[in-house]
Amino acid sequence: MSNFLEQFTEDIKSNVPGYIAVSVTEVSSGVCYVSHSNSPTFDPEIASAFNLEVVKAKKNAIKALDLDANIQDILITLNSQIHIIDVSENGEYFIYLAVDSDKANLGMTRALLKKYKKEIVSQL
Template identity: 35%
Template sequence: MSNLDLSLKDMMTIDGALGVAVVDYNSGMALGQLGSSKTLDLNVAAAGNTEVVRAKLRTMEQLAIKEDIEDILITLSAQYHIIRPVTGRKGKGLFLYAALDRGRANLALARHRLREIEENLEI
């Protein structure tokens, strides 16, 4: 089993996980995804969240902010959506995406777990 597959399975073990993906933000394509298609279209989520990441990176460049994005959090009334760019050299241009059920998820633990998964991801 590839590291990508293991990472996706690890992401789905986060409490409240509805769907997860590893996305290439250069193309907007999900390299891998897991979750219920009834709950969430992960291909649409990958493409849409690619635009979020690109917009934030452009804004940071225009503001001359020389820091890395740890994660981007979008809160909905019933869900959390977490976007975590991969910072390692092997994963440059990728981000982890997790959609979580807000009633079952622990946001702090989810962010911590995504950081661990991101640090170990090799593509």
């Protein structure tokens, strides 16, 4: 498993323009399986802990509204960054990715995350 996650992190760092940070977190336990940042002041594990609360709140809202739906991703646009919380189809994991909004191509980034999250579910 760790080799897969190390390779996943390297692929994200190499293939996502504007990459800032990434992590993979289990929703039920909050365990962060892997994290990396290219900035010493950006801690993706702390960000993941807060984003876990965002995912749980959205799941509760979906349940309260009695919607027959699952979260695919949550997009947060800041002044200079884009943060994507990409939830696996089974809802057990999420990939958190932060990118520089001036350098990132949102469509390409989301397409790569879709590919990676399928691999994560099959590996974890």
